Amino acid sequence: xxxxxxxxxxxxxxxxxxxxxxxxxxxxxxxxxxxxxxxxxxxxxxxxxxxxxxxxxxxxxxxxxxxxxxxxxxxxxxxxxxxxxxxxxxxxxxxxxxxxxxxxxxxxxxxxxxxxxxxxxxxxxxxxxxxxxxxxxxxxxxxxxxxxxxxxxxxxxxxxxxxxxxxxxxxxxxxxxxxxxxxxxxxxxxxxxxxxxxxxxxxxxxxxxxxxxxxxxxxxxxxxxxxxxxxxxxxxxxxxxxxxxxxxxxxxxxxxxxxxxxxxxxxxxxxxxxxx
Numbered sequence: 001x002x003x004x005x006x007x008x009x010x011x012x013x014x015x016x017x018x019x020x021x022x023x024x025x026x027x028x029x030x031x032x033x034x035x036x037x038x039x040x041x042x043x044x045x046x047x048x049x050x051x052x053x054x055x056x057x058x059x060x061x062x063x064x065x066x067x068x069x070x071x072x073x074x075x076x077x078x079x080x081x082x083x084x085x086x087x088x089x090x091x092x093x094x095x096x097x098x099x100x101x102x103x104x105x106x107x108x109x110x111x112x113x114x115x116x117x118x119x120x121x122x123x124x125x126x127x128x129x130x131x132x133x134x135x136x137x138x139x140x141x142x143x144x145x146x147x148x149x150x151x152x153x154x155x156x157x158x159x160x161x162x163x164x165x166x167x168x169x170x171x172x173x174x175x176x177x178x179x180x181x182x183x184x185x186x187x188x189x190x191x192x193x194x195x196x197x198x199x200x201x202x203x204x205x206x207x208x209x210x211x212x213x214x215x216x217x218x219x220x221x222x223x224x225x226x227x228x229x230x231x232x233x234x235x236x237x238x239x240x241x242x243x244x245x246x247x248x249x250x251x252x253x254x255x256x257x258x259x260x261x262x263x264x265x266x267x268x269x270x271x272x273x274x275x276x
Contacts, residue, residue: 066144071095080247
């Protein structure tokens with residue numbers, strides 16, 4: 001072999017030496033929320049899934065509304081979000097199949113230590129929203145069609161207030177994720193609705209604190225579903241289903257429950273036995 005190589009070199013021939021192709025590990029693309037990413041859950045959860053199955057996960061972390069649109073286009077294999085009405089509509093329209101509930105946490109209302117609307121310690125989130133509007137205290141909203149944004153707007157509607165028209169001067173849309181929105185609230189001494197997972201992992205609290213929590217209307221359910229392979233045959237149905245099956249298995253549920261920050265559990269598993 002070496003003599004042949006030397007002979008080729010002597011004759012001026014160029015040799016192209018190629019190594020065997022390295023097989024790429026299988027992967028899926030999951031469109032999910034900024035809360036699962038910014039809370040640190042995926043950094044904890046996904047390596048455990050990959051170790052168990054050999055399947056890598058590529059995450060597109062956006063608001064729930066954008067994640068569902070990515071699924072509608074067939075640009076992901078799985079959607080993992082937190083707005084049950086929008087998820088059910090997604091399935092009803094034929095874009096998703098096999099929706100399963102996975103876990104929950106809750107929303108909290110963060111506000112400044114000075115609490116200009118005097119809502120701290122209350123358990124009625126709708127009453128707190130009314131007080132904020134009456135006081136014209138700064139309220140910082142995501143305004144990005146996320147699950148958190150949708151939940152917030154439902155609460156304003158229940159309070160009988162349209163912040164888009166009544167909130168001139170005190171209601172601000174960031175059009176961004178939960179972390180930047182909390183940063184803006186801290187800078188403005190304002191209030192903001194946040195999922196608890198992102199709040200617990202948020203490092204720049206400054207003078208913000210939880211002012212309202214515990215209202216049943218702040219319950220925050222997460223669901224997962226396949227993008228419908230009948231609409232988008234190129235999606236990785238079998239691999240995506242393995243991800244869903246693992247998330248809702250005992251191992252996946254235990255992994256979710258095991259994610260904590262400073263001893264506080266961020267998400268609580270509640271997988272359902274059958275698709276909804």
